[in-house]
Amino acid sequence: MSTCASPSEPPTPLDALDRRIVLATQGGLPLVVDPYRAVAERLGIDTDTLLARLRALEAAGVLRRVALVPNHYALGYIANAMTVWDVADEVVHRLGRRVAALGFVSHCYLRRRHPPDWPYNLFAMVHGRSREETEAKRAHIAALLGPHCRGHDVLYSSRILKKTGLRLSAAATAESKACSA
Amino acid sequence: MNTLDAVDRALINTLQDGLPIEARPFAALAAELGLDEETLVERLQALAARGLVFRIGPLYNAERFGGALTLAALHAPEATYEAIAERVNRHPEVAHNYRREHHLNMWFVVAAETPHRLAEVLAEIETETGCRVFDFSREAEFHVDLRFPV
Numbered sequence: 126m127s128t129c130a131s132p133s134e135p136p137t138p139l140d141a142l143d144r145r146i147v148l149a150t151q152g153g154l155p156l157v158v159d160p161y162r163a164v165a166e167r168l169g170i171d172t173d174t175l176l177a178r179l180r181a182l183e184a185a186g187v188l189r190r191v192a193l194v195p196n197h198y199a200l201g202y203i204a205n206a207m208t209v210w211d212v213a214d215e216v217v218h219r220l221g222r223r224v225a226a227l228g229f230v231s232h233c234y235l236r237r238r239h240p241p242d243w244p245y246n247l248f249a250m251v252h253g254r255s256r257e258e259t260e261a262k263r264a265h266i267a268a269l270l271g272p273h274c275r276g277h278d279v280l281y282s283s284r285i286l287k288k289t290g291l292r293l294s295a296a297a298t299a300e301s302k303a304c305s306a
Numbered sequence: 307m308n309t310l311d312a313v314d315r316a317l318i319n320t321l322q323d324g325l326p327i328e329a330r331p332f333a334a335l336a337a338e339l340g341l342d343e344e345t346l347v348e349r350l351q352a353l354a355a356r357g358l359v360f361r362i363g364p365l366y367n368a369e370r371f372g373g374a375l376t377l378a379a380l381h382a383p384e385a386t387y388e389a390i391a392e393r394v395n396r397h398p399e400v401a402h403n404y405r406r407e408h409h410l411n412m413w414f415v416v417a418a419e420t421p422h423r424l425a426e427v428l429a430e431i432e433t434e435t436g437c438r439v440f441d442f443s444r445e446a447e448f449h450v451d452l453r454f455p456v
Binding site for chain 2: 138139147150151152153154156157158159160161162172176179180182183185186187188189190191192193194195196197199200201202207218221222224225226228229230231232233234235236237239242243246248252278280281282283284285286287288289292
């Protein structure tokens with residue numbers, strides 16, 4: 126396995142056991158005092174092997190961290206918006222890093238424009254407990270971008286139509302297992 | 307929301323930062339909070355049962371699994387919005403889908419095994435819905451470090 130930690134590196138190939146571990150844990154760990162024991166038992170491996178694999182995936186940048194994922198809507202963060210900005214190409218990488226570092230942006234990406242329908246290239250997700258709070262964050266980004274921003278828009282989310290999360294698919298894993306068998 | 311006590315808040319705030327990859331991942335935090343591990347885990351079970359916590363577990367960088375991923379959007383007319391959402395969501399490659407307040411009122415993430423399959427799925431959605439699909443493929447990611455304090 127590659128141990129490169131840079132997030133811009135190409136995908137790290139997962140072996141068959143890694144893929145089984147991802148499949149067994151991507152939906153969450155069992156809420157018990159020793160969750161890895163239960164997962165390891167299900168996978169037919171010992172707990173130390175599982176822990177070693179997870180640490181290796183973390184070192185390779187495949188696993189960001191093991192953490193609690195809050196339901197931010199239920200916790201009161203109801204004003205969730207995708208802010209989109211038309212930022213000059215020559216400064217967008219530098220400014221994108223600064224927007225991401227503001228501390229209240231949950232996702233920040235440079236994306237393809239579709240002129241003339243869609244001039245925006247910098248996408249930053251912001252969340253607030255009210256539209257006023259989210260609006261203040263939007264204003265903060267606008268101030269940071271200043272004259273480098275030629276226009277922007279704010280798209281509040283009004284309904285979750287589907288949320289299964291990004292998952293490694295079992296079908297692909299079966300295929301990879303068949304290939305490696 | 308209004309019934310989160312100090313321990314619940316501490317758990318939600320602290321565990322968003324992560325827990326150690328160890329056989330007893332809650333032991334240190336339990337000791338710090340003056341709880342036993344069983345009590346801490348019961349608290350987490352209760353927060354999950356109340357829908358305040360989606361899950362506790364590894365957060366994977368899905369794009370590093372390989373395969374292809376994009377954000378796409380379309381404009382669905384109000385009269386057929388629900389039917390179009392149903393057509394889009396029927397694709398297993400659609401990971402999530404949000405209604406947003408904009409002319410482009412449906413935004414979804416598509417993850418496929420290969421770039422070729424990704425292009426096929428977007429083309430299928432365009433054909434099935436009759437809506438132009440905008441592919442906002444990603445050119446760079448800027449790293450963030452967000453928590454939701456409670």
